[in-house]
Amino acid sequence: MAPILELRDVEAGYGPFRALFGVSLTVEPGEAVALIGANGAGKTTLARVASGLLAPSSGTVLVDGTGMAEAAAWRFVRTGVVHAPEGRSVFATLSVEDNLALSFQRAFGRAGLAGALRRAYELFPRLGQRRTQIAGTLSGGEQRMLSLARVLVESPRLLIADELSLGLAPLVVDQVFATLGRIREAGTALLIVEQQVGHALELCDRAAVLEHGLITWQGPAESAGAALESRLFTTGAAH
Numbered sequence: 001m002a003p004i005l006e007l008r009d010v011e012a013g014y015g016p017f018r019a020l021f022g023v024s025l026t027v028e029p030g031e032a033v034a035l036i037g038a039n040g041a042g043k044t045t046l047a048r049v050a051s052g053l054l055a056p057s058s059g060t061v062l063v064d065g066t067g068m069a070e071a072a073a074w075r076f077v078r079t080g081v082v083h084a085p086e087g088r089s090v091f092a093t094l095s096v097e098d099n100l101a102l103s104f105q106r107a108f109g110r111a112g113l114a115g116a117l118r119r120a121y122e123l124f125p126r127l128g129q130r131r132t133q134i135a136g137t138l139s140g141g142e143q144r145m146l147s148l149a150r151v152l153v154e155s156p157r158l159l160i161a162d163e164l165s166l167g168l169a170p171l172v173v174d175q176v177f178a179t180l181g182r183i184r185e186a187g188t189a190l191l192i193v194e195q196q197v198g199h200a201l202e203l204c205d206r207a208a209v210l211e212h213g214l215i216t217w218q219g220p221a222e223s224a225g226a227a228l229e230s231r232l233f234t235t236g237a238a239h
């Protein structure tokens, strides 16, 4: 079976600035891969290329073995590749339930709406308690949950998640990772960009380390801890 996602020698950047230099990475169906790297290493850029939000300047992105000729996020979504962006994306003036209903009605139609709302409130009970609250008045963490609920409930085949835990309280981070674990068990592949390296490695099968736009280490998640430690030590000593 072809990998669900394959990046082949991808270069990408912003104008004249190059953020990725010949990156190759695969995610097999049902596999969970952690992408680890320092601030500015190019993780978000890679996540955006992998979900069709940013066109590579050279190289190829393949989904199910088929080259995606152009970066068009809707085309990736149609194949079940979904991107949960860094930060929050909610409609501030709408209620929690209206925010959810807007996404779910598009994804599941009117008939599927009630079931999708139920699943979202199961994933995040806090949202159920606050269903009539205007989204702009939710706490930062609650807004994050709301934007997450909108993508998670669609049971994507591959979820590309960029710093899901950023700015969340530790208890909520645990809850988010527990949710990711369930989604994984249900068969969704994951490409996880995370600063909570411990959580990410526990969840994932494989890890890739990105440094200055290059993948410098790839291997099983259980070996990543030692690999990272020696790298941090070397970089620390060099400075």
Ligand SMILES: Nc1ncnc2c1ncn2[C@@H]1O[C@H](COP(=O)(O)OP(=O)(O)OP(=O)(O)O)[C@@H](O)[C@H]1O
Residues within 6 Å of the ligand: 014, 017, 019, 037, 038, 039, 040, 041, 042, 043, 044, 045, 046
């Ligand atoms: N829109 C942009 N225009 C110009 N440069 C950008 C843009 N977005 C990112 N960059 C640059 O590309 C490089 C990689 O950024 P990227 O956001 O991919 O890093 P990251 O690994 O996600 O970092 P972080 O951990 O801080 O989120 C950085 O040097 C950044 O300044």
Ligand SMILES: [Mg+2]
Residues within 6 Å of the ligand: 043, 044, 045, 086, 162, 163
């Ligand atoms: Mg980033």
